[in-house]
Amino acid sequence: MTSPEHLSLPVGAAVPSLVRWGLSCDADLVFRTLTTMGGRDARTLAAELGLPARRVGDALAELRGAGVAAPGPGRARAPVWTAAPVRDAVAAVRRRRLRLVDEEAQARSHRTVVTELSRGAATVPAAGAVGGELGDGVRYLPDRPLTRARLADLMDAERSEHLAINTEQAFDAASARPAAPLSRRMVDRGVRMRVLGLPPADRDLHVDAALFGHARFGYREAAEMPLKLFVVDRRVALFPADPADFDRGYLEISQPGMVRALVMLFEQHWATATDPRESGLPEVVLTDRERELVTLLAQGHTDASAAARMRVSTRLITKIMRELMDRFGVENRFQLGLALGAARVTTPQERP
Known part of the structure; x- marks a missing residue:
């Protein structure tokens, strides 16, 4: 040794x-x-x-x-x-x-989608334009704070389904801070939520991990996304007015034909996107008894002393360990210890 x-x-x-x-x-x-x-x-x-x-x-x-x-x-x-x-x-x-998207190509994709769907009805407003109605079912929200407030109001009133496409590979704190609690409140009250995103540059998930426990939440990734988009209850859609500068605000679309086309675009990309967790470590959920045993063994207890502390038989300890090895797909306790460490289930005590 x-x-x-x-x-x-x-x-x-x-x-x-x-x-x-x-x-x-x-x-x-x-x-x-x-x-x-x-x-x-x-x-x-x-x-x-x-x-x-x-x-x-x-x-x-x-x-x-x-x-x-x-x-x-x-x-x-x-x-x-x-x-x-x-x-x-x-x-x-x-x-x-590390995989960074081509921002110019992303902006071109956005403009192409908007032009084809709106036939010029949802064009980029001129710099300094005042917010308000631009035409039939098209409204301009001239800055990001106003857009965040409007989206929060729409999400609070949402009753059925929320669709989102993210084109960022990282999020600033001002965007991420209010988004997580809004999303959690929404799925808690029964709204179905599906999110599409680009793979983060460092491959870390940039979605609130707590949301993955909800049956009504879904998240998928693909190498390319058509545009940044939010669709509320399939009746209102929002996307950036200028894909190269999100600070210029968003366009809010309520024209039924355009909203339907944007939903169809989302569904097309959803069908070919993948769950990023499929290639990662599975979520590890231990029972209270399993966690107690793993903690005792990590502290240096033998099967016999762990059984005495837990007031169970050594045969039950062996059974629990065998079930854990089967769950992780490993063949011995050494492999199991490494697998549990990789999943951060427990950490051995610091020793001199």
Whole structure:
């Protein structure tokens, strides 16, 4: 067993999951092993993790391609692999997954959609234009604060369905702060909400995580979006007056034909978009008994002492651990510990 002085990471330190930035679960598991236990050759990794040699080899190749692990010099047949420092590894995989949209192309897409749908009825108002009615079913909201207030009023009165398309890859605090509670209140009272978005530049979800627990909330991503859009109860739509400058306000559309066309556009993109969580770690929800057991084991208890503290039999402890391993798809307790750590279910106590 590796002695504490040879560990490459202090006991109790957290290792971020690399899965969220596109690496496989096997690669994440091997990286965590190298980071916490020190350098290993492929055969040793396979034996310690209980994985087939082929899967370990594929994981090492993936880590090398991502620039977060490398074989050491010498021992050509069985090189010792070492992991990059955690901070450097995270920076490397984030850069690898960084994908910024072409803002000019996004603006062109917006203008094309608006022109085709409105036939010129919803044109960009001139700089300094005063808000108000621009035509049949078209109203101009000249700045962002006024737009936020109007959207909040519409959402508070919403009864059926809210559709949204986001074209930002990051949100400023002024936009994000009021949006989350509005959305939560809306789904809590039974309004269905669906949101389309571009993949965030750093691959982090930029949606309130609490919303994913609601059956009436849906979120999907795609590499391209036609325009930024809000549709309230399929009767009112809002989109930026100028896609290159959101501070110039929004156009509010209540003309039924245009609203129907915008809803159809949303549905077309929704059908081909994907749930970003499908390639990430599943949400981990432990029962109170499972959480108590995991906490005790992380503190250093054996099965017997944990059973005594929980006032249950050691046979039940074994059963709980087996069920946890089956749920995470792992084959031994070492893998389970790494998986639980990746999901931040528990953290071992700091020790000298």
